[in-house]
Amino acid sequence: MEKFYDSIYQLIVETSTNLPKDVRRAIFKAKQKENAGTRAALSLATITQNIEMADENISPICQDTGLPTFKIKTPVGANQLTMKKDIYRAIEQATKDGKLRPNSVDSLTGANSGDNLGLGTPVIKFEQWEKDYIDVRLILKGGGCENKNIQYSLPCELEGLGRAGRDMDGIRKCVLHSVYQAQGQGCSAGVIGVGIGGDRTSGYELAKEQLFRSLDDVNPVEELQKLEDYILENANKLGIGTMGFGGETTLLGCKAGVINRIPASFFVSVAYNCWAYRRLGVQINEATGEIREWLYKEGEAADFTKETAAAIEEAESESREVILEAPITEEQIRSLKVGDVVKINGLMYTGRDAIHKHLSTNDAPVDLNGQIIYHCGPVMLKDDEGNWHVKAAGPTTSIREEPYQGDIMKRFGIRAVIGKGGMGLKTLAALQEHGGVYLNAIGGAAQYYAECIQNVEGVDLMQFGIPEAMWHLRVKEFTAVVTMDSHGNSLHQDISQSSLEKLSAFKEPVFS
DSSP, X not given: OTTHHHHHHHHHHHHHHSOOHHHHHHHHHHHHHSOTTSHHHHHHHHHHHHHHHHHHHTOOSSSXXXXXXEEEEEETTOOHHHHHHHHHHHHHHHHHTTSSOOOOBOTTTOOBOSSSOBTTBXXXXXXXXXXSEEEEEEEEOOHXXXXXXXXXXXXXXXXXXXXXXXXXXXXXXHHHHHHHHHTTTTOSSEEEEEEESSOHHHHHHHHHHHTTSOTTOOOSSHHHHHHHHHHHHHHTTSOOOGGGSOOSOSEEEEEEEEOOOOTTOOEEEEEEEOSSOEEEEEEEETXXXXXXXXXXXXXXXXXXXXXXXXXXXXXXXXXXXXXXXSSOOHHHHHTOOTTOEEEEEEEEEEOOHHHHHHHTTSOOSSOOTTOEEEOOOOEEEEOTTSOEEEEEOOOOBGGGGTXXXXXXXXXXXXXXEEEBSOOOHHHHHHHHHHTOEXXXXXXXXXXXXXXXXXXXXXXXXXXXXXXXXEEEEEEEEEEEEEEXXXXXXXXXXXXXXXXXXXXXXXXXXXXX
């Protein structure tokens, strides 16, 4: 199969940079439902603009290209060992070309392999079938949504919903709760795959398998189709909304599957996926390795060009807009309130998990007094002259830094933190005490924010790998929303509380 490597490389690039048509249609529908001028409308307009930019730039839609997972069906007798070697080569080349972020990290040492290869990465699942072609499907599922996967063991007690028993109503409650607990941390509006039954391992595998289904398909099991319809309708009544900002659309799709279980165990497993639902597939000629057909390309693609820029402008005009440039004073920070739209000019520094842990016990490599930390692991490429360029640079989920953030802000004088999904009570208290602010950028909008970055002025702590290093980024009109201020206010707390109250309305049985 001379062309198999080329076909897999094309599949990787296309999956990373070109959102499937069914997902585009779902996002377009959500955008049409949203009230003009709201934070959710701003988020969806930014998302649609980002999708178009990824198309034009042939660059990652979201900088977190996750752990590539292949699901492959082969004719009997196909050489799976050769196919694996070609997949590894294609993954390595796509990473080198900036289509994938280097995400494979040694779990014991923390060392990044730099090429997305290592024990367990990428994930490749083979299955034989009797057809005469190879079916290859790929999903790129980032860490922010992966961390919101959840598994329930029935019977159980659920916050807001009470007891969930071993029946369809218990399953229904678990699935609704899974959407509630994700809030905006998984880059809502999202898609969920639900696995009912099995053991802990096969249940999660079944849940992830559902994410390979088209959003437009119809479940052949009547009870599951009713469950999917119910969840999609009622999850959107929780008011969590895009990015957890509140709004009309919290969920873009729900797909459920079922397998047998043993009498002692009843698991409901949920795989959460963000709006940047990167999943594509190809049918490949067994003899030549050439692509004979692309999958998930059916139907019309939504046209986002119309009104996108106008929607962003309208949403921004409805909020107070503030220009910030570091070093920022405490007085400037105290003047900001939840809901303000901030546009940042000047220098900011990236910092993720490794940086926060490092700063908790070490000096900073630069003076951070009055500065801005951006929770971001960008996709970076170095040119022939040794200069770094940003290929994708959206925010990562901030809650992982909760154990460190408040202490680090006070210790180094940091005034602003940018991320997504919000942070907890410890950080909120530190913002109030120290005079700091949390700014929520639009999760997944990696091309939109890369466009705001004018120059890479330096990098520190490269021993942690490209995603975890501290990049010095000069930006212009980098837009984010104040969601936690120095007065003790948190939009994330407010949405969590209001959505919990709405969740409680679904306690009573629905399925007989």
